[in-house]
Amino acid sequence: MTATPGLRRDAQANLEKLRVAALAVFSRRGLSAPLEDIAREAGVSIGTLYNRVGSREELIDAVVDNLAGEKLKALRDRTLEAETPRAQLETFITEMIDLQLSDPAMNDAMLRRYPDAVLLINACERSMALGAELVETAHVAGVLSDEFTPEDLMTVLWMAGMASHDPAAPHGWRRVVDRSVSAAWTDHPNS
CATH class of the missing domain: 1.10.357 (Tetracycline Repressor; domain 2)
Structure with missing residues (x-):
């Protein structure tokens, strides 16, 4: 999840928060950890996670x-x-x-x-x-x-x-x- 040209600054910040949260949650709980937990740890909605990342596999590959x-x-x-x-x-x-x-x-x-x-x-x-x-x-x-x-x-x-x-x-x-x-x-x- 690198910087994507054209995204607003807050959207870029959400991507970074999701990346950091995914690393932390996956490391603690494994790759099957609920995506809701990652969104919660990132301080974003689950809709934002899916909108910015797409799928669990894309989130895994991003980190x-x-x-x-x-x-x-x-x-x-x-x-x-x-x-x-x-x-x-x-x-x-x-x-x-x-x-x-x-x-x-x-x-x-x-x-x-x-x-x-x-x-x-x-x-x-x-x-x-x-x-x-x-x-x-x-x-x-x-x-x-x-x-x-x-x-x-x-x-x-x-x-x-x-x-x-x-x-x-x-x-x-x-x-x-x-x-x-x-x-x-x-x-x-x-x-």
């Missing part, structure tokens, strides 16, 4: 760089700083799960709950492409079973995302996810 882009870039940087293929993949998995646990909006994003939020989905796809690349690198290095595929990685992250925000999920879900990944390694942890 995606602040909401997900910076976090996913930091995750990528930390992952690629790890010294071995195993350490890189372990870092990616651990930090992605931790991000899903700590940030309801990122969890919704990684679970692709809003597929029409194109910019958000693109950011998530770049992260999943990195994950697939890390799986392949670990295969080439001989530290990961060939049976563990990029789809398996996505499944592990999906299970973690679903369980992390479901109050009815068994308490041991993280241990089961960790064991699933541990069983796929072909080397010792320090390799």
